[in-house]
Amino acid sequence: MNKEQIIDALKTIVQPYSEETSALAHIDENTDFINDLKINSANLVDIILDIEEKFNIEIDNDSMAKMLNVKATTDIIAAKLEARAGQ
Amino acid sequence: MTKHEILAKLPYGKSFLFVDELLHVDENGAKGTFTYIENLFFYEGHFKNHPVTPAVILAETMAQIGLVCLGIYLVKDIDQDVSVAMTSNAIDFLKPVYPDEKVTVTSEKIYFRFNKLSCKVKMVNMAGELVCKGNISGMLISKENG
Numbered sequence: 070m071n072k073e074q075i076i077d078a079l080k081t082i083v084q085p086y087s088e089e090t091s092a093l094a095h096i097d098e099n100t101d102f103i104n105d106l107k108i109n110s111a112n113l114v115d116i117i118l119d120i121e122e123k124f125n126i127e128i129d130n131d132s133m134a135k136m137l138n139v140k141a142t143t144d145i146i147a148a149k150l151e152a153r154a155g156q
Numbered sequence: 157m158t159k160h161e162i163l164a165k166l167p168y169g170k171s172f173l174f175v176d177e178l179l180h181v182d183e184n185g186a187k188g189t190f191t192y193i194e195n196l197f198f199y200e201g202h203f204k205n206h207p208v209t210p211a212v213i214l215a216e217t218m219a220q221i222g223l224v225c226l227g228i229y230l231v232k233d234i235d236q237d238v239s240v241a242m243t244s245n246a247i248d249f250l251k252p253v254y255p256d257e258k259v260t261v262t263s264e265k266i267y268f269r270f271n272k273l274s275c276k277v278k279m280v281n282m283a284g285e286l287v288c289k290g291n292i293s294g295m296l297i298s299k300e301n302g
Contacts, residue, residue, distance in 0.1 A: 111243035111295050114272040133270050 086112040098140040157232040174217035188221040194255035209253040222263030222277035236298040247290030
């Protein structure tokens with residue numbers, strides 16, 4: 070799965086948690102979950118849980134703390150997927 | 157952590173405390189009771205000459221027993237005061253609760269991840285009838301001591 074595919078999947082996951090239609094329509098690497106999509110900490114947890122389920126990976130506390138924007142989140146998902154593939 | 161210690165850590169004042177006794181708490185859930193005595197403040201207005209426990213109070217009772225007591229227990233090893241902010245709930249209200257009714261609330265943990273606690277909670281009346289049920293979630297917020 071390449072980065073664009075990951076971002077596409079992320080868009081689908083994030084959509085139900087944000088009312089910011091314009092920001093949602095223009096999600097890219099620079100989109101910030103809190104500032105641009107106005108997602109609160111409780112919904113951010115649900116997004117992380119949805120990511121775990123969708124990609125079949127486990128997100129630890131340190132990774133979670135970094136997953137505040139699309140770029141960091143995509144990097145972490147890509148790294149986890151790669152680590153799993155290498156096992 | 158004893159049930160008594162959990163009750164002592166609840167952050168509510170007398171007028172908004174909806175936990176009388178905590179019957180059981182473990183890693184997976186909590187169970188407790190509350191009796192809505194007839195002179196509680198909201199009966200005067202809900203409704204005029206026809207007191208019925210407001211659904212929002214039933215939801216608060218479910219949250220205090222099912223979510224907050226469990227949350228305090230789950231972070232018992234952390235030496236900090238904890239408060240819980242309810243972040244979402246979806247509850248069905250099936251039966252009215254009148255003054256002087258005693259209810260029992262039981263919660264089952266769905267998940268506790270990244271300080272978010274999500275529970276399936278139900279409330280039964282003294283006849284054992286289901287009064288309300290649903291899912292409640294909240295964020296646990298630690299406050300530094302002192």
